[in-house]
Amino acid sequence: MKNEWEQILLTHAKIVFKYLIKIGATKEDAEDITQETIMKTIECLQQIQPEKIRAWMFKVAIHCYYSLYNKNKTIVQLKEVDLEKLMPAIEDVGFSLLTKEMASELDEALQELQPMFQQLLILKYYMGFSYKEISEILSMKETNVKTYLHRARNTLKKIWEVKFNGE
Known part of the structure; x- marks a missing residue:
C-alpha cells in the first residue's frame, strides 16, 4: 500500500510541477512548491479522500504559488x-x-x-x-x-x- 501511495503522489506531483512551470514559476520555485505540496499531502493523507488527492495537491500548490507571487509580484509569462x-x-x-x-x-x-x-x-x-x-x-x-x-x-x-x- 505504501508503494501505491508513493506512486500516486509522484504521478500527481509531476502534473502539479508541469502546471506550475506553465503558469510562470521558475524551475526552482516549481520544485520547491512541488516538494512542499508533497510534504503537506503526506502530513494530511489521513484526511484526504483518495479520489480527491490530485485536486487537494493542486489547491496546496496554487496557494503556495500565489503566496510566492504576492511576495515577489512576478508576472505570469507563457511561452x-x-x-x-x-x-x-x-x-x-x-x-x-x-x-x-x-x-x-x-x-x-x-x-x-x-x-x-x-x-x-x-x-x-x-x-x-x-x-x-x-x-x-x-x-x-x-x-x-x-x-x-x-x-x-x-x-x-x-x-x-x-x-x-x-x-
Missing part, C-alpha cells in the same frame, strides 16, 4: 507554444494560426485578465482538465467553473479585440 493551446478560448476572434506576433499579443491580453480567469483558461485549455476536475481543484461548483470560464473567454476576446483589432 509561445503554450499560448497555442489557449487559442480555442478565443478561436472565434477570426484567425486560426498563431504567429509569433500574435503569441506576444495573446500573452499581453492574458496579462490583463484577473488571476482567476488566467488560471481557469490554463487549467482548461492548457492542462486539459474537465470542468469537474477544475471545480475540485478550485473548490467551486462545476456550474460556477463553466460560468467563470465563459466570462474569462469573453473578457479575453474583448481585450483582444480592443487592443489588437481596434474595435
Whole structure:
C-alpha cells in the first residue's frame, strides 16, 4: 500500500510541477512548491479522500504559488507554444494560426485578465482538465467553473479585440 501511495503522489506531483512551470514559476520555485505540496499531502493523507488527492495537491500548490507571487509580484509569462493551446478560448476572434506576433499579443491580453480567469483558461485549455476536475481543484461548483470560464473567454476576446483589432 505504501508503494501505491508513493506512486500516486509522484504521478500527481509531476502534473502539479508541469502546471506550475506553465503558469510562470521558475524551475526552482516549481520544485520547491512541488516538494512542499508533497510534504503537506503526506502530513494530511489521513484526511484526504483518495479520489480527491490530485485536486487537494493542486489547491496546496496554487496557494503556495500565489503566496510566492504576492511576495515577489512576478508576472505570469507563457511561452509561445503554450499560448497555442489557449487559442480555442478565443478561436472565434477570426484567425486560426498563431504567429509569433500574435503569441506576444495573446500573452499581453492574458496579462490583463484577473488571476482567476488566467488560471481557469490554463487549467482548461492548457492542462486539459474537465470542468469537474477544475471545480475540485478550485473548490467551486462545476456550474460556477463553466460560468467563470465563459466570462474569462469573453473578457479575453474583448481585450483582444480592443487592443489588437481596434474595435
